[in-house]
Structures are given as C-alpha cells and as structure tokens.
Amino acid sequence: MNRYEIRLSGAGGQGLILAGIILAEGVILEGGYNVVQTQSYGPEARGGASKAEVVISPSIIYFPKVTNPDLLLTLTQKAYDKYVKDLKPNGILIADEEIDTEDLPSTIEVYRLPILRTAREELGKSLVANIISLGVICGCLDFISSEKLKEAVLARVPKGTEELNTKAFELGLRMQKEAKK
Structure with a gap:
C-alpha cells in the first residue's frame, strides 16, 4: 500500500467526525x-452534510485531503449522491441499506448494510451507527486489527x-463478515 484514502460521509449528528478520529x-x-x-460539516449542527477523511500511508503524506477514496462510507442518500463519483473504480463502498446504489461499476465492492436500523432497533441507540460503521470498515481493511x-x-x-x-x-x-460470504 502506498496511500489509502477513506471518506466517511453522512449527516451531522451521526458521529462521523468522531469515527474518523477513532479510525485514525x-x-x-x-x-x-x-x-x-480531516473533517468538514455544514453550518447546521444536526442534519447538515458531514464528512471525515482519513489518509493512510507508510511514507510522508504531503497532501492531507482525500481526492479519490479507496473506501467510501455513506450513511445518507445525499452523501452517496455527492461522493460516489470520487470513489476509485476498484474501491469499496459501504452504504446504509436505505441508499439507492444503482448503476455502479461491477469493479466496486459494495456492502449495503442495515447500519442505521441495527443501531436503532438492536442496540436502541441511533448514536452508535458510527461505531457499527467502524466495525464494518475494520472488516474490509487488512492493515488494522480489530483489537x-x-x-x-x-x-x-x-x-x-x-x-x-x-x-x-x-x-x-460480524455484519461485514456475513456480507462478504
């Protein structure tokens, strides 16, 4: 791996900034x-656009922004529509199950998973969707251990x-492992 770019995107209040910090x-x-x-979010505290980006490299990182993510997490349709065009042709897309991911190139590895529903229904806290997402992301990466x-x-x-x-x-x-089978 020379440089690996990850973008976490969704809406304010979904904890994506924290997820980016934790991932880094x-x-x-x-x-x-x-x-x-790095991170950016709209002027609205909750509900506005939000993204966190993580660049990983074994060498010096001269440019800190993500331009063509190797992995893209999208938790809202709006984020998907805005950022999917930047995803590398052989990248990984992790999207909430509610997102319409039609017409993607067949070279993209796609995981449409019930991230938001699982947080809400199984754990009773929408706020942990970001941590569920980190588990899914971890399952996709071979350079970081779950521990x-x-x-x-x-x-x-x-x-x-x-x-x-x-x-x-x-x-x-577990969600990612089951989806990969």
Whole structure:
C-alpha cells in the first residue's frame, strides 16, 4: 500500500467526525503508518452534510485531503449522491441499506448494510451507527486489527458506554463478515 484514502460521509449528528478520529487513532496504534484525519460539516449542527477523511500511508503524506477514496462510507442518500463519483473504480463502498446504489461499476465492492436500523432497533441507540460503521470498515481493511481499532474506540467513547460501543463495533465486524460470504 502506498496511500489509502477513506471518506466517511453522512449527516451531522451521526458521529462521523468522531469515527474518523477513532479510525485514525486505531491505525496509529497499529503502527507502521502515517495518518492524517480531516473533517468538514455544514453550518447546521444536526442534519447538515458531514464528512471525515482519513489518509493512510507508510511514507510522508504531503497532501492531507482525500481526492479519490479507496473506501467510501455513506450513511445518507445525499452523501452517496455527492461522493460516489470520487470513489476509485476498484474501491469499496459501504452504504446504509436505505441508499439507492444503482448503476455502479461491477469493479466496486459494495456492502449495503442495515447500519442505521441495527443501531436503532438492536442496540436502541441511533448514536452508535458510527461505531457499527467502524466495525464494518475494520472488516474490509487488512492493515488494522480489530483489537487496535476497538482499543481506539474504547479510548474515545464516553465513560459508561464502553459495553454498548463494544457491542456496536462487534456487530459491525460480524455484519461485514456475513456480507462478504
């Protein structure tokens, strides 16, 4: 791997900025890579556009922005419509099950998963959709272990929510493994 670009996109309030920070910290804990994390969100605190980007490289990162993601997470249709065109032709798309992903090139590895529904219905907290997403992402990457990313998750989540977030992360890992079969 020379340079790996990840974009997490959706709406404000979905915890994607935190997810980007956790992902970057997990890669750092794994060791052997330089990592840059950037973020942007609309003026609305909740519901506006939101994205976090992570660039990973074994060498110096001269440009910190994602231009053509190798992996794109989209939790809203609006984010999908805006960013899917940037995804590399052989990239990975992780999209919530509600997103219409028609007409993608066959070279893109697509995971349409019930991320938001699982957070809401199985865990009773929409707020952990970002941690479920990190579990799915971890299952797609071979340069970060689930142990290191889970360690980063537990270092960042609010005290008293460790068990819930561990369960969310592990659900995401399982979701991705089942989808890959």
